[in-house]
Amino acid sequence: MYRIGVVGPPPSVERILAVANEFEHEIEFVPITYGDAKEVSGIVQERNHEFDGWFFSGPIPFTIAKNVLSPEANMVYCPPTGSNLYRSFIQMSIDRDEAVKRVSIDMIESEGQFLQEQLSELQIPEEDTHVMTYDEHYDAQAVAQFHLKVWREGKTQGAFTTLMTVEELLREAGVPVYRIYMTKMEIRQAMKMVIERARSSYFKDTQIGVEIIELEQFDTIVEKSTARFHLQHLELKIRQLLLLLCEKLDGSLMANGNGRYQIFSSRGAIEREIDMLRATLQQLSLEADVPVAVGIGFGETAFSAESNARKAVQNAKNRDGYGIVIVQENGVIVEAAGEPEQIAYAYRSNDKELLDKLNKANVSIKTYNKLQALVQRMGWSTFTTSDIATYLSMTVRNAQRIIGSLCEYGLAEYKGEELQAVRGRPKKIYQLKK
Numbered sequence: 001m002y003r004i005g006v007v008g009p010p011p012s013v014e015r016i017l018a019v020a021n022e023f024e025h026e027i028e029f030v031p032i033t034y035g036d037a038k039e040v041s042g043i044v045q046e047r048n049h050e051f052d053g054w055f056f057s058g059p060i061p062f063t064i065a066k067n068v069l070s071p072e073a074n075m076v077y078c079p080p081t082g083s084n085l086y087r088s089f090i091q092m093s094i095d096r097d098e099a100v101k102r103v104s105i106d107m108i109e110s111e112g113q114f115l116q117e118q119l120s121e122l123q124i125p126e127e128d129t130h131v132m133t134y135d136e137h138y139d140a141q142a143v144a145q146f147h148l149k150v151w152r153e154g155k156t157q158g159a160f161t162t163l164m165t166v167e168e169l170l171r172e173a174g175v176p177v178y179r180i181y182m183t184k185m186e187i188r189q190a191m192k193m194v195i196e197r198a199r200s201s202y203f204k205d206t207q208i209g210v211e212i213i214e215l216e217q218f219d220t221i222v223e224k225s226t227a228r229f230h231l232q233h234l235e236l237k238i239r240q241l242l243l244l245l246c247e248k249l250d251g252s253l254m255a256n257g258n259g260r261y262q263i264f265s266s267r268g269a270i271e272r273e274i275d276m277l278r279a280t281l282q283q284l285s286l287e288a289d290v291p292v293a294v295g296i297g298f299g300e301t302a303f304s305a306e307s308n309a310r311k312a313v314q315n316a317k318n319r320d321g322y323g324i325v326i327v328q329e330n331g332v333i334v335e336a337a338g339e340p341e342q343i344a345y346a347y348r349s350n351d352k353e354l355l356d357k358l359n360k361a362n363v364s365i366k367t368y369n370k371l372q373a374l375v376q377r378m379g380w381s382t383f384t385t386s387d388i389a390t391y392l393s394m395t396v397r398n399a400q401r402i403i404g405s406l407c408e409y410g411l412a413e414y415k416g417e418e419l420q421a422v423r424g425r426p427k428k429i430y431q432l433k434k
Helices: 010-020 037-050 059-066 082-096 109-121 140-152 164-172 184-205 218-224 230-249 267-272 274-288 302-317 352-361 365-378 385-391 396-408
Strands: 002-008 027-033 053-056 075-077 103-108 129-134 158-161 177-179 208-215 252-257 260-266 292-299 323-327 332-335 343-346 412-418 427-432
Touching: 002 010, 002 037, 002 059, 002 184, 010 027, 010 184, 027 037, 037 059, 053 059, 053 184, 059 075, 059 103, 059 109, 075 184, 082 103, 082 109, 082 158, 082 177, 082 184, 103 109, 103 140, 109 129, 129 140, 140 158, 140 164, 158 164, 164 177, 184 267, 208 267, 208 274, 208 302, 230 252, 230 260, 230 267, 230 274, 260 267, 260 302, 267 274, 267 292, 274 292, 274 323, 292 302, 302 323, 302 332, 332 365, 343 365, 352 365, 352 396, 365 385, 365 396, 365 427, 385 396, 385 427, 396 412, 396 427
Parallel strands: 002 027, 002 053, 053 075, 103 129, 103 158, 158 177, 292 323
Antiparallel strands: 208 260, 208 292, 252 260, 323 332, 332 343, 412 427
């Protein structure tokens, strides 16, 4: 049975659970309510191991949880759509027995663009709507004061809010207030999504996983060995460390000679024990006093998983400091797996127009996607070629060639220059085009 945690304020969770009864009995929806959305961070950290997925009542708890859970976590929410807003306008018009158009609305920043689209579709003049946006670190009192101020000034007929705390504060102040609730149809769509992801996650968990571990410059160890049994003792120590890892992975170890080893296991076991693999890699490097490259491949068959593992280990060897690289069955490469600087990108694409431009620019799709992933992970709005060279372990000259080619074919653009604290030319600033 799949278990999905349903997180939100009590009224929202009740609405979600009412729809949950329509779904199969193999799915268990577990209600988890809060009084303040700031509690979400602690909830998901403490209880993430209990669930196959998370259903959040709205964008605020979802955004908070996203900062805590891994990017691959199965989590959905009901985005505020036009029907949510239209329902509030209709309900308020019915209650007041007049057409309502002068309102104040609060919304999280990530949904602000959609809110403006919905208001323009209603053809409500901008001067009649007062909108406040905020991030996940919002101050409920400040949001309530925003609504209260414009209402007392006679600029609005009432308020629409996405926050339960704000709704309570405004009711106490006598302001006509309406919650922007999700509709049953939206709940059903989000439920189908989280259930399908839970199921696909199960099948993904059982995929075959292959680890290829290579001790580089192994020949130099042989040459340095002065004691008669030094190499044999080292090989025994290496096998002991890898067998301990195999035991955790419930896998099987194969030695290919000359410092090369393979471990066959499942994707789920490997992903759960990525920290132990990192620790084993460090021990191997210390014991042998040589760099260690690890490539992990996932696939539906042993052949495809092993083929992906070979691609992964080759990529690991091309990185400074080596480390762990994963190649997934869908063509996604994960570099520095399990580390804070982990980066994921695709090495293939079906976008013919993009591929044509990259071919003319003489830049591979792998390099372009890796650059995109880096910019996104670092949160850069602009960057310099020195930034790219530092994080992608390439020369500044090579970074300048890549960015220059991307600019020439409309995939990046020159945005200006930044002055340096020391002598020298100012650095050029660039931005990737969307």
